[in-house]
Amino acid sequence: MKKTIAVLCTGIAALSGAYAQQKVANPKSAIENFDPGSVGPVLSELGVAWQAQKNDRGQNYIIANAGGVLNFILAPAACRVDGTSDCIGLNMLSVFDGNANPQTVRAFNHRYAFARAGIDPSGAAYISRYEISDYGMPRGNLATSIQVFVIQAVAFGSELETARRTVSLEGYADDLAAKELNRQGLSDMTGVEIHATNPIDRHRQGLEDSAIALRQFILDKSAPRNKIDNFTE
Numbered sequence: 001m002k003k004t005i006a007v008l009c010t011g012i013a014a015l016s017g018a019y020a021q022q023k024v025a026n027p028k029s030a031i032e033n034f035d036p037g038s039v040g041p042v043l044s045e046l047g048v049a050w051q052a053q054k055n056d057r058g059q060n061y062i063i064a065n066a067g068g069v070l071n072f073i074l075a076p077a078a079c080r081v082d083g084t085s086d087c088i089g090l091n092m093l094s095v096f097d098g099n100a101n102p103q104t105v106r107a108f109n110h111r112y113a114f115a116r117a118g119i120d121p122s123g124a125a126y127i128s129r130y131e132i133s134d135y136g137m138p139r140g141n142l143a144t145s146i147q148v149f150v151i152q153a154v155a156f157g158s159e160l161e162t163a164r165r166t167v168s169l170e171g172y173a174d175d176l177a178a179k180e181l182n183r184q185g186l187s188d189m190t191g192v193e194i195h196a197t198n199p200i201d202r203h204r205q206g207l208e209d210s211a212i213a214l215r216q217f218i219l220d221k222s223a224p225r226n227k228i229d230n231f232t233e
Contacts, residue, residue, distance in 0.1 A: 022046050022147065027140025034076045034090035034133055036060050042143050043074075048150075050074075058084050066150045070094060070157070074146075077130075090131040092146070094153040096160055100125035104163035108156055115152055127156045 024045045031038040036052040043050045043064060050064040061075040072094040076087030092115075100119055108117045108127075115129040129149050131137070 022143070024139050024143045027143070028138050030136035030138055031133070031142065032136050033080075033085075034074075034087045034131065035085055036062055036076070039074055039076075039090070039142070042139055042146070046143055046146060048146070060084060060087075066154075070150055070154050072150070072153060088133050090133070092129040092131070092149050094127050094149075094156075095120075096125045096157055098125070098160070099123075100160050101163040104159055108159060112152060115149060117156055125156075125160055127153045 022045070024042055031042075039062060040050060040052065043062070046066075048064050048066050050062050053061055053063055055061065059076070059079075061073055063071070063073055065071050072092060075091040075093065076085075076089065077091055078089035079085055079087040100123070102119060105117045105119055105125060115127050117125065117127045119125050127149075129145070131142070131145060
């Protein structure tokens with residue numbers, strides 16, 4: 001158990017450092033779909049090992065491994081040709097077998113907005129992300145999205161490994177608030193605003209900030225809300 005946790009934690013640090021430096025050629029040029037022929041070269045430039053596959057229905061998908069740490073799947077969707085090609089949707093999925101703590105999964109969703117975590121009826125925990133490319137997507141945007149997904153999926157696996165049954169949503173909210181206060185305190189002491197130095201770390205910081213902002217808006221009674229009108233017979 002401790003060995004697995006150490007591997008995952010080391011993996012997060014290694015992937016963060018490696019992916020922050022990875023660039024793709026022609027980042028502003030658009031790919032027109034999420035078929036393996038379009039996505040595969042981006043994965044290769046990121047140093048992700050991948051292989052194209054087909055399921056029993058003839059649909060294409062990609063199995064991938066990032067840094068020997070994370071296995072994940074990229075499955076094209078919303079395909080415009082025969083339901084199997086020229087796909088304008090992309091499912092990114094990473095699955096974790098074992099006894100997942102449902103509270104940890106709920107807390108992870110509460111904390112991060114970029115991807116969705118859950119537990120399948122079979123008992124496997126997963127994290128997923130859906131991309132849309134109706135009118136094309138810059139190669140650089142796809143690369144960044146994959147990088148952030150991989151780092152977040154590794155973090156999700158680490159939290160599943162270290163979860164305790166006492167995990168609660170309130171605990172995560174308090175943790176987020178403490179992180180924000182620590183960052184503000186360090187900035188006040190040094191007189192220097194703390195900024196991330198690369199796109200991947202900026203997005204990771206942005207995800208933390210968005211969770212804090214979301215909670216602040218929810219607690220703010222003056223913020224606009226929608227009313228649920230329950231149907232009664």
